[in-house]
Each structure stands twice: as C-alpha cells, then as structure tokens.
Amino acid sequence: MSYAATHDQHDDHHGAPKSFFQRWFMSTNHKDIGTLYLIFALTMFFIGGSFAMTIRAELFKPGLQLVQPYFFNQLTTMHGLIMIFGAIMPAFVGLGNWMIPMMVGAPDMALPRMNNLSFWILPFAFILMLSTLFLPGGGPAGGWTMYPPLSLQSNSLAYVVFAIHLMGISSIMGAINIIATILNMRAPGMDLLKMPVFVWSWLITAFLLIAVMPVLAGAVTMLLTDKYFDTSFFNPGGGGDPVLYQHVFWFFGHPEVYIMILPAFGIISEIVPTFARKPIFGYKAMVFALACIAFLSFTVWAHHMFAVGLPLGADLFFMYATMLIAVPTGVKVFNWVATMWGGSMTFETPMLFAIAFIILFTIGGFSGLMLALVPADFQYQDTYFVVAHFHYVLVTGALFAIIGAAYFWLPKWSGHMYSEFWGKVHFWNSVVWVNVLFFPQHFLGLAGMPRRIPDYNVAFANFNMISSIGGFLFGASQLIFLGVVIHCVFFSKKQAADRAWEGAKGLEWTVPSPAPHHTFSVPPVIHDEELAHGDVHA
Amino acid sequence: MAAASLALAAFGGVVRADPHPWQLNMTRGVTTWSHVPYDLNNISLGVCVVIGVLVFGAMFIAMFRFRKSRGAVAEKWAHNTVLEVVWTTIPVLILITLAYLGTGGLTSWADTTGSQMTVKITGYQWKWRYDYISYMGKPIDKVGFMSRLDKQSDDTRQLHSGMDPYAVKVGDESTYLLNVDKPLVLPIHTKIRFVITGGDVIHSWWVPQFGWKLDAIPGIINATWANIEKPGTYRGQCAELCGQDHGFMPIVVVAKSKADFAKWLSEQAAAAKKAPPPPAPFDASAQVATQGG
Numbered sequence: 001m002s003y004a005a006t007h008d009q010h011d012d013h014h015g016a017p018k019s020f021f022q023r024w025f026m027s028t029n030h031k032d033i034g035t036l037y038l039i040f041a042l043t044m045f046f047i048g049g050s051f052a053m054t055i056r057a058e059l060f061k062p063g064l065q066l067v068q069p070y071f072f073n074q075l076t077t078m079h080g081l082i083m084i085f086g087a088i089m090p091a092f093v094g095l096g097n098w099m100i101p102m103m104v105g106a107p108d109m110a111l112p113r114m115n116n117l118s119f120w121i122l123p124f125a126f127i128l129m130l131s132t133l134f135l136p137g138g139g140p141a142g143g144w145t146m147y148p149p150l151s152l153q154s155n156s157l158a159y160v161v162f163a164i165h166l167m168g169i170s171s172i173m174g175a176i177n178i179i180a181t182i183l184n185m186r187a188p189g190m191d192l193l194k195m196p197v198f199v200w201s202w203l204i205t206a207f208l209l210i211a212v213m214p215v216l217a218g219a220v221t222m223l224l225t226d227k228y229f230d231t232s233f234f235n236p237g238g239g240g241d242p243v244l245y246q247h248v249f250w251f252f253g254h255p256e257v258y259i260m261i262l263p264a265f266g267i268i269s270e271i272v273p274t275f276a277r278k279p280i281f282g283y284k285a286m287v288f289a290l291a292c293i294a295f296l297s298f299t300v301w302a303h304h305m306f307a308v309g310l311p312l313g314a315d316l317f318f319m320y321a322t323m324l325i326a327v328p329t330g331v332k333v334f335n336w337v338a339t340m341w342g343g344s345m346t347f348e349t350p351m352l353f354a355i356a357f358i359i360l361f362t363i364g365g366f367s368g369l370m371l372a373l374v375p376a377d378f379q380y381q382d383t384y385f386v387v388a389h390f391h392y393v394l395v396t397g398a399l400f401a402i403i404g405a406a407y408f409w410l411p412k413w414s415g416h417m418y419s420e421f422w423g424k425v426h427f428w429n430s431v432v433w434v435n436v437l438f439f440p441q442h443f444l445g446l447a448g449m450p451r452r453i454p455d456y457n458v459a460f461a462n463f464n465m466i467s468s469i470g471g472f473l474f475g476a477s478q479l480i481f482l483g484v485v486i487h488c489v490f491f492s493k494k495q496a497a498d499r500a501w502e503g504a505k506g507l508e509w510t511v512p513s514p515a516p517h518h519t520f521s522v523p524p525v526i527h528d529e530e531l532a533h534g535d536v537h538a
Numbered sequence: 539m540a541a542a543s544l545a546l547a548a549f550g551g552v553v554r555a556d557p558h559p560w561q562l563n564m565t566r567g568v569t570t571w572s573h574v575p576y577d578l579n580n581i582s583l584g585v586c587v588v589i590g591v592l593v594f595g596a597m598f599i600a601m602f603r604f605r606k607s608r609g610a611v612a613e614k615w616a617h618n619t620v621l622e623v624v625w626t627t628i629p630v631l632i633l634i635t636l637a638y639l640g641t642g643g644l645t646s647w648a649d650t651t652g653s654q655m656t657v658k659i660t661g662y663q664w665k666w667r668y669d670y671i672s673y674m675g676k677p678i679d680k681v682g683f684m685s686r687l688d689k690q691s692d693d694t695r696q697l698h699s700g701m702d703p704y705a706v707k708v709g710d711e712s713t714y715l716l717n718v719d720k721p722l723v724l725p726i727h728t729k730i731r732f733v734i735t736g737g738d739v740i741h742s743w744w745v746p747q748f749g750w751k752l753d754a755i756p757g758i759i760n761a762t763w764a765n766i767e768k769p770g771t772y773r774g775q776c777a778e779l780c781g782q783d784h785g786f787m788p789i790v791v792v793a794k795s796k797a798d799f800a801k802w803l804s805e806q807a808a809a810a811k812k813a814p815p816p817p818a819p820f821d822a823s824a825q826v827a828t829q830g831g
Binding site for chain 1: 560563565578579582597600601604605606610611614617625626636639641643644647648695698701703704714715734740742746752753755757762774776777778780782783
C-alpha cells in the first residue's frame, strides 16, 4: 500500500510512466483510462459492425445464400449485445472519463484504482461472450433481449449471463466513480448549475445506471437458475410466467435506452453553442428536461410489450406515459434550434455531426411517438419499422454524437488538428448512406416484414437491396473515420491551440493541447466568463 | 397516369394483394377494426411531418441566415419565457388529441364480448395449430389441424438450394415464405374471437390485414377478435423471434362467405369423425422442463 501511495505521488510530479505495460495496464489516470475505453469501444464497433455487414449481405436478396438461419440469429443477437454494451456504453464512459474531470476542474476521477478495474473487466467480459461463437452449440441466438423460454434453449446461456454480470459490475463502478467525481471533486466556484450540460447528462445517466444494472443482473440470474437449477421463475409448468421476465428486463431496458442517449444530448449541447458562438438556449430547461426524461424512463417499460396482451388499463397507462416523454425531448430539440438562431455559425465536422444528430434523432423520435400509439403499435411491433426507429435513435443519435464528440475533442486529446477535408468526407458519406440504409426499413416494416428473419418474400426484395447497399457503404465509410483518427493522433503536423475552437468555452479549453498527463493538480480559479454557463440567472 | 396508378398501388393497398413490391405504407386491412391502426398511422405521420417541416425549416433558415461566413454576429440572449411556454404547451395539446384517438381504438380492440365464433391458435416451433372451438353458439368437435410452411417454399429456402424464390407462386401472386400446407379458414361478417397461446416458446400471431398481432405465450391465453369484411386470402408471419425457423412459419387465412364456410366446416367435422386426428396436448411445461433439466 505504502509503495503504491508513493508511486502515485511520484506520478503526480512527472509525466506518464515510461513502460508500456505500466502506463496502459496499471493506469489510474483518467485520461489514459478514457483512451482505453474509447479504443475498446471502437474495436467493438467494428466487430459488431462486421456482424451487421453479414446480416445485410444475407438480406441482400431473397433466398438463403450465406448463413444458416440459426447462425443468422446468433449474428443479430451478438450485433445487439456488442453494439449496446461494447460500443455505445463504453464510448460514453470513455468520453466521461476524459472530459468530466477536466470540465469540473478536478485532478482525476474520485476513485482512480476502481476506474482501472472497471475498464479492465470489460475485455474479459467480451472475450467470454464472443468466445461462444466458436464453441459447440454456438453463441446466444434468442435476441439481445434474451426472452425465455427461447433463451433457455441456448447452450451458451451461462457464458452470456456471466459476461453480462461482468459488464454490469463494470458499469456500476464506472457510474459510482462519475457521481463521486462530480459531487465531490468540482473546483471551488464550479457550482452544480454552472457545470457543462455534458457533465449534467452524465451525472443523471450514472444514477440511471446504478438503478437499473442490478435489475438486469437479477433478470439474467433468474434465467440462469431456471436453466441450471430447476427454478421456475419463467416456466409456466412450475407456476412461473414468461412475461415476468419481460417486465423485469424492460424495467432495466427502457432506462438503458436513455443511458445511451442522455450523454449524447449532453455532447450536442456542448458542440452546438461552440460552433454557433452563442450560449445554449435555456440552460436550466435543458438540465430539467434531462432529469424529466430520466425520471419518466422508469414509467414506460411496458411500451416494449404492447403485443403481449397486457390488461387494457396497463396499455393505456404506458401509452400516455410514453407520449409524455415527447414533451421534454421536444424542449431539447427546440432549444438546440433556438441556440443556432441568432448565432454566428461555422460548420466544422463536429458541428455537421451535431446538426445531423438533431435532424435524424428527431426523425427517430417521430417514429417513437408513432410507436407509442398502442393500436398502431399492434402493426409496428416486431417489424422493420421498429428496427428503423431504434437505429435512427442509436446510430444517427448516439453514435453520431459520439463521433461528433471525437472530432470535437480530438485536438485536446492529441494536440493535433484532424484533417477537416477527410472529416467532411467521412461526414457526408456517413449521413447519406445511413439514410439509404435505414430509411427504407420504415417501408419494409409498414409493408409487413417482421424483424429478425433471415429470408423474406420477394415483395420485400427492392427495399432490402437498397438498405443493404446503404449498409455496406455506411460500414465502409467508417474506415475513413479510423483513418482520420490515426492520421490525427500519429501523423498530423497541424498543432491544435489550447482553445481549439474559436467559440469553445469551459475549463477543458484552458489547459494545453494535448492535455498534459495531469491537469488541475491545483484547483483552478473559476472565472465565470470562461465557462459556457458561468452567468446563468434564467 | 402510370405514376398515379403506381402511387395508388403504393399507398392505397387495395389495388394489389399486400405485401407488394415498393409498398410504402401500412395496409388498410380487411376487418371492421383494421382501419384504426391505419388511420392512427396516417394521422400521426401527418402530425410528425408538419412538426418536422416547421422545426427543420427553422433550423435550415438559421443555418443559412446566421452563418459566420455571411458576417453574422452572435447575439447574447439565451432565454425566452413566452417561446418556451408555447413550445411546451402545443406539443401537450397535440399529444392529448393523439392519445384520445388511440384510447378509443384500443378500447374497441380489447372488447371480445358478443363474439359468434371462437378459434384457438397455438404457436409451436415452427408451425401453427388451429382448433375450432365454437361457431354460432354451438361447440365444434375435433376440428383442428397443424399449419406449416408449404413444401415449395421450404425446398426453395434451404441454404444453397439453387432454387429461385421468384418462382414460388400461386396464380400470379408471389407466395415465397407466405404460404402454408393448410390455411386457417374463417367466415366473413362474423365476430370471431381468437384465443392465442404458445406450446413451447413465445410466438406472435400476425396477419397485417387484421390490424393487430398478439403474442402466443406458454401458460397464458390471450384473446382478441376480428370481423372480416371481404372474402380473400390473407397472409402473415410469426412476429416474435422463436428460434431458427422463426422466419419460416407463415400464417394464411382464407376468408369465405358464411355459406361456403358452413359447408367447409361440416366437411371437416365429417372427416374428423372418420379419422380423429391425434390430440395436441398443451405441453409447454414438459418442453421447458426438458430444456431446464
């Protein structure tokens, strides 16, 4: 212990440890751990993406050409699990790790050793889960939602449940760390209502994580005991109820959806004011809307279950509660537009992704509103309309925000500017092809194509082929992103200024670029005019 | 003219059987209730399009007018109470209207009273079982059968079969993966109550022309109804992931006039008396217990 303590002390006065192993495997530094999270998320994004490419290749035309139906189900299941738990969530944790301490003027996360542990659990969890693809019986094939009794037929259930337990532990530790950092480590003068919206969004998200990850752990543990220890939580033959699982799962699952979008709202609320050179419209309303959405997320879970035959009163309650979420979400969108109004806008790559986010996420919100109407949902449920809906909110929503954030903060992280030309090439390719990919899926769903099927009637052929072409090109476009990031970090000659963007405000832009290994070892003196929200009276 | 008829075909859903190539919108359906989701879909889509045009329009105007390259200087304001109250209140009013419409439609869907016929539907991996329980107040004895993917689709859909999905047709209708060996036959102008359950895992019974889908869950019996207005053949699919052949357990309903249906039913009853089919017991517990063990 005493050695570790002196070692940390030693670190404080110097740069990063020299040894590769010490620096990356034993790191307690929020910036290095943030980088690890981001690299991990990008890796998982390409693995999950390769599953998506195989799915779209099989769906390119009617008839089975490439994979057996059971393997197809493994692909859709793994694609969902990897993208949600491996790509989107760790990417947000990585961004939070990097930026939250710098944004609130803290020297590091509150619990640096736990930070290391919560990252290093993840590679093991995902190796465990991915390994099932190479084991006899194959990977999980019951969908990422793992509904029993179907999921109980899988031989890989124990692997997946253990992997989910590990991810859950990692997420909970990450959330505890973020809450502890934000509540305890802010520099003097950094009041809660002066914090950047991104920090607020993560504070609220962290509470959601702590609230619902144990619920998921409970649900999958019941699956495990049903399969291996002869319990009957979900087995009607023993007095159980398969629908109970769905209630428990979605009590986790719906807040989970907001876990994947609230930090994105935070990112957009940082990028838009920066490039509009105008303070965010209605700061307090933005924070309040985040809290509202988070609270409401606990009251809408059964809108994923309208087709299971709930009692009439339950259907009505969940329809009303779901529609209510449109109000605070609408406020956020209106406020972003009002932030642009009267600004002095430039359109660098982060801003382009933020604008695409606002438009395309709103389209996903529109289809979400349509899905809330129960009688219409009887038609939409479990079709490609739903697939289109959640890919609009998760790909053009969460993912676009993450990519926008990467472009926004890369100069701070690496000390170099990325290539604006190639950033824009990446943006325009992404935004065009993602729409070619997902927009026709609305039509497929409305025409009656169920989701999670490996083959389809010839009536669905045209839009499936268009969607697949969009998919391949969207996937290929992400290689440009990889190229831009590698170029920026290792080869770019263009030095980034401390304040990399003209309109950038906030503490993170007051430290040098690249950010030194340790920042704010001495708490900064807060000048309200340097903060994005330093003079909030409204 | 050609474009107009194509547009009609794409949106109307009445010119050709659904689903059809390039179909853009939901089917209006063929039952007394099926217009409810169709109308709600169209109304809510219309509302979303109007809001979208306003919001995105304002955004594009902002992006054009307030560009730094056009010399725009950033203003300082970041608050406007009137505006914020307006754009919180108007969505609430729109939502109340939509919720009112949705509530009415849902209430009528849930009301199975006064039904003249009962059919029991059981989902299995990967086929459907139909049991005719009662018709016009009289119980029906032993009319029930399994319904599974037709042979031609089944042969064609095998990996590397080398067969052409476009060649699977009934008349000039492409029925690849949407045809069965024995369809569910139903009368028109009859309020039919469906009781739906699952035999092994969860399935979902969905014929888009009926306007709803309902999960077939082991241990639970769900109920709803339909009253078909037009004779015809209506095709649907299982809509809840149920294992490897989830995509290969279609649903076909043949709706006949009451007279034709009565004739068909008496033939089935007579055939059942001669050679009673083996009963299909509800065996969810056995199946799940085996999996669990």
